[in-house]
Amino acid sequence: MLFWVIVKVGLKSLWANKLRSLLAMLGIIIGVGAVIAMLAMGAGAKGQVMSRISAMGSNLLIVRPGQARGMGVIVGANQRLTLDDALALREVEGVRQLAPVVSGTQQIKYGNRNTRPSITATSTTYLPIRDFHVEKGRPFTEGEVESAARVVILGPVTANNLFDQDDPIGETVKLKGINFTVIGVLKAKGDQGFFNLDDQAFIPYTVGMKQVLGQDYLREINVQAFDGADLAKLQEDMTAVLRKRHRIPDGQPNDFDIRNQADLISSMMEINDTFTILLGSVAGISLLVGGIGIMNIMLVSVTERTREIGIRKAIGARRRSIMTQFLVEAIIISCLGGLMGVALGVAGARVIGAATQFVTQIELSSVLLSLSFSAIVGIFFGWYPARRAASLSPIEALRYE
Numbered sequence: 001m002l003f004w005v006i007v008k009v010g011l012k013s014l015w016a017n018k019l020r021s022l023l024a025m026l027g028i029i030i031g032v033g034a035v036i037a038m039l040a041m042g043a044g045a046k047g048q049v050m051s052r053i054s055a056m057g058s059n060l061l062i063v064r065p066g067q068a069r070g071m072g073v074i075v076g077a078n079q080r081l082t083l084d085d086a087l088a089l090r091e092v093e094g095v096r097q098l099a100p101v102v103s104g105t106q107q108i109k110y111g112n113r114n115t116r117p118s119i120t121a122t123s124t125t126y127l128p129i130r131d132f133h134v135e136k137g138r139p140f141t142e143g144e145v146e147s148a149a150r151v152v153i154l155g156p157v158t159a160n161n162l163f164d165q166d167d168p169i170g171e172t173v174k175l176k177g178i179n180f181t182v183i184g185v186l187k188a189k190g191d192q193g194f195f196n197l198d199d200q201a202f203i204p205y206t207v208g209m210k211q212v213l214g215q216d217y218l219r220e221i222n223v224q225a226f227d228g229a230d231l232a233k234l235q236e237d238m239t240a241v242l243r244k245r246h247r248i249p250d251g252q253p254n255d256f257d258i259r260n261q262a263d264l265i266s267s268m269m270e271i272n273d274t275f276t277i278l279l280g281s282v283a284g285i286s287l288l289v290g291g292i293g294i295m296n297i298m299l300v301s302v303t304e305r306t307r308e309i310g311i312r313k314a315i316g317a318r319r320r321s322i323m324t325q326f327l328v329e330a331i332i333i334s335c336l337g338g339l340m341g342v343a344l345g346v347a348g349a350r351v352i353g354a355a356t357q358f359v360t361q362i363e364l365s366s367v368l369l370s371l372s373f374s375a376i377v378g379i380f381f382g383w384y385p386a387r388r389a390a391s392l393s394p395i396e397a398l399r400y401e
Contacts, residue, residue, distance in 0.1 A: 007328055013301070014329060024297040025337035027290020028377065032341025032370040033348055034286055039366035040349035042276030044359035046269070059096070060129065061235060061260045063089070063221040063242070066253070080246060080255050081218040083205075088241055089223060094234040098223040099126035100205055104213045108152075108162065108201060109174040115161040117199045119175070121208020127153075127186075129224045137169045137184030140204055148206040153184040157198040175203070176212050231260045284373070290337065291377035298330050298385035302392075309392050323390035330382020331375060338374030342367055 014021040065081050086100040102121040107114055120126070127139055140151050152173065159168050159182075168182045180203065189197040209215050225234050235258050242256055302309070309322060346362055353360040 007332070011332065013305075014332060017301075020297060021333060024294050024333050025290075025340065027286060027293040028334050028337030028374050029290075029341040029344060031284065031287030031290045032338050032374050033344030034282075035280055035284060035370045035373075036342060036345025036362065036366055037348040037352060037360070038280055038282070039276060039369075040345070040360040040362045041352065041358055042272065042280070043361040043363050043366070044353070045275065046272050047361055048359050059225040059227060059229065059231070059261075061223040061225065061231065061238070061258055063223065063238065064219070064257050064259075065217070066255045066257050081221060083218065085242060085245060086218065086221050088245055089221060089238055092234065092237050092241055094225050094229045094237070096224045096226045097125045097129060098221055099123045099129050100218050101126065101220045101222060102205055102209050102213055102215050103219050104215070106176050106212060108158070110162040110171065113162050115158055115199075117155065117158040117161075117201050118195075119208065119212065120200055120202050121205040121213060122202060123205060125224075126202070126222065129222050132189070133187040134184045135187040136167070137182070139184055140202075145204040145206055148211075149204060150178060150180045150207055151183045151203065152180040153186060153202040154182060155186050155196075155198040155200040156188045157196060158201055159185045161199075175201070178211060235260055287373060287377055291334070291381035294330055294333055294378060295381040295385060297333070298326060298382055299388070301329070302326065302385050302389045305389075306392065309389055313392070319390045323386045326386035326389045327379065327382050330386065331378040334374045334378025334382075335371075338371045341374065342370065345370070
């Protein structure tokens with residue numbers, strides 16, 4: 001029997017039992033749809049992670065206080081990073097520029113309006129290191145930093161909360177009861193999920209540490225390396241400088257932590273991959289359930305068509321032709337279910353992206369993977385019913401009522 005004739009017979013058989021065929025496909029439809037939707041969520045999360053890291057700036061290393069320990073238990077952060085540490089790191093070979101950072105949250109008032117953004121007290125180098133751009137006005141100068149000038153640069157969300165559509169440049173706002181002059185508004189970077197980069201205010205660290213945030217130590221030091229610099233070597237050199245300054249004996253752990261973008265990308269991708277595998281595995285279980293449903297339906301079909309199989313064998317149909325027919329029917333069910341599942345998964349991913357805060361990104365590889373897996377399910381779970389049909393004795397099959 002020619003292959004296309006077998007396919008035609010298989011399609012007629014499935015069409016004759018439309019409801020049963022649809023129910024057999026249902027598990028595959030749900031499974032493929034779930035896999036595509038879950039993998040789209042994972043790809044979207046990966047894209048968000050990469051955008052957040054790229055928004056931090058390029059060739060970036062971040063120095064932060066390490067974890068303080070008491071009796072082997074983490075009890076807080078070591079408050080050991082100072083401005084002198086930042087000055088010492090500036091002399092390390094390969095450092096292009098750096099910025100000391102102190103941060104916190106404070107209420108900013110303008111007239112009868114107020115908002116509570118993140119306050120970052122830093123130097124003039126912070127904005128270029130973190131790839132921020134001033135859209136209106138100007139950044140503060142070295143002279144303003146040295147003189148502890150009371151000037152502030154607002155993020156676009158903060159500026160909108162305080163001034164709506166009015167021009168904030170030159171206006172005076174109150175920060176912890178102190179008058180600050182608005183000298184600039186940053187260009188929008190977009191909400192990064194857990195932290196909105198546009199809802200911030202920047203002031204010189206000389207006025208921010210003591211007068212606004214009341215901190216003597218730095219929250220972090222942002223270091224930008226020259227293009228093409230070996231970040232791993234630079235990290236080692238910076239570690240040596242800080243260990244010497246903090247008088248840490250050999251064999252003792254650091255009281256600070258240095259992370260570069262490669263470390264951040266690696267750790268975030270590892271978490272994201274684990275998340276994606278977990279979601280994909282849970283969704284893939286429904287594909288296996290769908291395959292079991294296909295095998296069940298095909299076994300019922302073999303039982304119902306026992307006399308048909310006997311007649312075909314009696315008039316010369318070969319064992320291989322019978323097996324191919326039932327295997328093709330199983331593959332048709334799984335592939336049609338897979339195509340319908342793709343449509344369901346794409347639609348589901350778009351609905352999730354539109355109705356929730358999850359960002360979804362449908363990738364061709366996930367669609368092809370789901371379709372391939374559905375075809376494999378059809379072959380795997382269709383093989384046993386097909387083999388059973390081909391193994392029937394024509395005499396016994398003709399006697400079957």
